[in-house]
Amino acid sequence: MRAQPFESLELFLDGQFLTPLATEGGEWADQDVFLSSGSHIVTWRHTRNPAGVPQEVIDDSPSPDWRLGEAWLDNVKLLRTTPSFTENWDSGDFSANPWVLSGDGNWRFTDEGKFEGEYSATMASDEIELGSGIADLSIGIDLLTGNGGILTCEVLPFLQSPYDFSK
Numbered sequence: 001m002r003a004q005p006f007e008s009l010e011l012f013l014d015g016q017f018l019t020p021l022a023t024e025g026g027e028w029a030d031q032d033v034f035l036s037s038g039s040h041i042v043t044w045r046h047t048r049n050p051a052g053v054p055q056e057v058i059d060d061s062p063s064p065d066w067r068l069g070e071a072w073l074d075n076v077k078l079l080r081t082t083p084s085f086t087e088n089w090d091s092g093d094f095s096a097n098p099w100v101l102s103g104d105g106n107w108r109f110t111d112e113g114k115f116e117g118e119y120s121a122t123m124a125s126d127e128i129e130l131g132s133g134i135a136d137l138s139i140g141i142d143l144l145t146g147n148g149g150i151l152t153c154e155v156l157p158f159l160q161s162p163y164d165f166s167k
Contacts, residue, residue, distance in 0.1 A: 007125045007159040008050055009071040012043040021071075021155045028074075028115050028154045035081075036148040040141045044153075046071050046105070046123040049132035069125035071157040073107075074115035078141060081149030088117035098140055104133030115154040125159070 009021040013033060021031055021044070033042065076087040087097050092109055094101065101107055105128040107121045114120040123135045143149055 007069055007071075008045075008047045009155065009157040009159060010045045010047065012041075012045060014041055015043075021157055026156075026158070028156045031153050031155055033151045034148060035078075035141060035143055035151055037143045037146050040143070041138055042141060042151055043136050043138040044073055044155075045103075045137075046107075046125070046128075046135045047133070048105075048125040048128040048130075050134075052132055055131055069159060070113075070122055071155065071159060072110070072113045072115075072120045072122045073137065074117070074120035074154045074156075076139075076151070076153040079150045079152060081143050081147065084149070088115075089119040089121055090117045092119055094121075100138045100140070101136070102138070103135040104128045104130055105135035107135060107137045113156060115156070120156075 011018045011021055011031060011033065013035075018033065019031075022029070035042075074088060078084045078086075085097055089096075089109055094107075105123060107123045108127075109119040110122045111119050113122065121137060123137070128135060141151070
């Protein structure tokens with residue numbers, strides 16, 4: 001029987017699951033999404049205990065010391081389109097672009113784990129108070145050109161299996 005993950009970081013486009021976000025060897029990884037022309041909602045979702053594993057099972061399966069239960073997002077860029085943008089959160093807040101935070105926990109900023117610039121956006125599993133829940137970071141994007149564009153970002157998840165990489 002395959003173990004269910006206790007945390008996950010996933011990417012959604014227009015409410016549809018695209019991919020789990022993982023890295024190799026604990027290094028930052030580039031993730032890209034092609035966006036057709038039109039309006040889109042892109043969401044990065046940090047989930048605590050998505051399978052609803054009972055707390056006693058989690059307590060009997062202690063996490064390795066290096067599993068931080070945290071994921072970082074940085075250097076979000078919209079390329080090959082008008083308008084384009086780059087978000088590295090150097091302002092220290094979510095006001096430079098139309099970010100929406102929702103769910104059971106809130107993304108925040110840190111200068112401890114970053115890809116470029118001063119800060120990255122981060123979410124830790126223990127910031128979701130319930131035994132399971134989600135924390136979404138979303139942005140609405142309107143591509144008025146016929147060519148669409150590419151949304152790219154850098155991610156670094158240190159989460160429970162299968163996304164469990166040490167620092």
